[in-house]
Amino acid sequence: MKKIIIKGGNKLRGTVNISGFKNAALPIMVATILTKDKCIIENLPMIRDVDCLKEILIKIGAKVKLIEKGAMEIDTTNIEKCKLTDDINRKMRASYYLLGAGLGRFKESEVLYPGGCDIGVRPIDQHIKGFEALGATVEIDHGIIKCKADKLRGNRIYLDVVSVGATINIMMAATLAEGITIIENAAREPHIVDVANFINACGGKIIGAGTDIIKIVGVERLKGCNYSVIPDQIEAGSYMIMGVATEGDIIVNNVIPKHLEPVTAKLREMGVEVTEYGESIRVTVNKKLRSVDIKTLPYPGFPTDLQQLMSALLSKTKGTSVVTETIFDGRFKFVDELKRMGANILVDGRIAVIKGVENLMGTRVEAKDLRGGAALIVAALSANGVTEINKAYHIERGYEDIIDKLLNLGADIKEG
Numbered sequence: 001m002k003k004i005i006i007k008g009g010n011k012l013r014g015t016v017n018i019s020g021f022k023n024a025a026l027p028i029m030v031a032t033i034l035t036k037d038k039c040i041i042e043n044l045p046m047i048r049d050v051d052c053l054k055e056i057l058i059k060i061g062a063k064v065k066l067i068e069k070g071a072m073e074i075d076t077t078n079i080e081k082c083k084l085t086d087d088i089n090r091k092m093r094a095s096y097y098l099l100g101a102g103l104g105r106f107k108e109s110e111v112l113y114p115g116g117c118d119i120g121v122r123p124i125d126q127h128i129k130g131f132e133a134l135g136a137t138v139e140i141d142h143g144i145i146k147c148k149a150d151k152l153r154g155n156r157i158y159l160d161v162v163s164v165g166a167t168i169n170i171m172m173a174a175t176l177a178e179g180i181t182i183i184e185n186a187a188r189e190p191h192i193v194d195v196a197n198f199i200n201a202c203g204g205k206i207i208g209a210g211t212d213i214i215k216i217v218g219v220e221r222l223k224g225c226n227y228s229v230i231p232d233q234i235e236a237g238s239y240m241i242m243g244v245a246t247e248g249d250i251i252v253n254n255v256i257p258k259h260l261e262p263v264t265a266k267l268r269e270m271g272v273e274v275t276e277y278g279e280s281i282r283v284t285v286n287k288k289l290r291s292v293d294i295k296t297l298p299y300p301g302f303p304t305d306l307q308q309l310m311s312a313l314l315s316k317t318k319g320t321s322v323v324t325e326t327i328f329d330g331r332f333k334f335v336d337e338l339k340r341m342g343a344n345i346l347v348d349g350r351i352a353v354i355k356g357v358e359n360l361m362g363t364r365v366e367a368k369d370l371r372g373g374a375a376l377i378v379a380a381l382s383a384n385g386v387t388e389i390n391k392a393y394h395i396e397r398g399y400e401d402i403i404d405k406l407l408n409l410g411a412d413i414k415e416g
């Protein structure tokens, strides 16, 4: 998809069904490498990152079959080594999970340094620290990360920073190590729990996922299983924010409301009416919204992945909001595009001071990354006139059927 064209002003109304969580689906697809049996993974989002990872798994020797929309059978029996130094790895972040899974199963892995959103420095030193603590040697050779071990032995690993990727990569390698691994200062995001649940469903022994201390009791082998991925709380939060930006009334369906608490809390603080049901959330705007301050933090703090969309919403909310991005140092690049639409935002390093303007104006803008692109959709839906969002392929990395979902909610949107 090259561009998205939106005529702003329509209030979003109705129900949107949320897809499986990108950031859980991707590591779970890779974790199937830990077993030699077939796995069936359901509720996969049909997004570009999933297509790309499917291609990666096939390239290293897996058989991958789409059974129906959202369900894949992955058979990793014939994979002989987990080495992939193709440029395809640069198309996404999650390709680096091949390192932990390959190390676990083959005691060896080689992967080209991953890509993913360009949102600041994204080191992998904590992944490496974890692999080395388990007994591997890790070398970076001409941009290729090479891990090797004669044997993996469990160890106690303290993460210097809370890292989703390092926690998952270490969990995968430690699953097939000898003995017990303890990860301290582990990430607590819902997708960490989902990956641990998948591994446990295959016969692994991971205890404490969802807390900051995770214990992994190494097992000799895993078996295959059928597993369904949790709903995408970032996609859900995105539609909630889009609904609010248009002063609409929408229900996001197929969600786990608990996972969205940081978002619902902030929207309520703004004056949005948020009602939680068993598996859905309704957001309604009945009054003038207030500006709020946001600080991104690891879960259960406010997610960095929704910071850009919230900033776009706040750019049209009366008053001044201060947004502090503590996770990634380059996640305000989209602000220049919002300014083209008339936003009044001052960025100083990791802080953005947003002075809400009366109206945003449609114009030609460019998505710089996945969530930055989604933030432009938030702005465009509520802007006066037509906005043309170029480089929209970034958005396809993480949002299934976004045009159709927004059309169903009443947006005036089309692919260009």
Ligand SMILES: CC(=O)N[C@H]1[C@@H](OP(=O)(O)OP(=O)(O)OC[C@H]2O[C@@H](n3ccc(=O)[nH]c3=O)[C@H](O)[C@@H]2O)O[C@H](CO)[C@@H](O)[C@@H]1O
Binding pocket: 023, 026, 093, 094, 121, 122, 123, 124, 125, 126, 127, 128, 161, 162, 163, 164, 165, 166, 187, 304, 305, 326, 327, 328
């Ligand atoms: C595919 C995927 O799941 N991507 C998500 C994952 O990215 P990703 O796993 O890359 O993000 P991390 O949680 O690892 O990064 C968090 C912070 O730790 C730092 N860090 C990370 C690893 C490391 O070895 N050293 C280090 O210093 C990073 O620079 C960043 O400041 O979590 C991010 C934070 O919730 C989300 O924005 C991404 O959507």
Ligand SMILES: C=C(OP(=O)(O)O)C(=O)O
Binding pocket: 092, 093, 094, 115, 116, 117, 118, 119, 305, 370, 371, 398
């Ligand atoms: C930053 C993100 O993705 P990735 O880590 O895959 O680049 C995201 O999903 O917002």
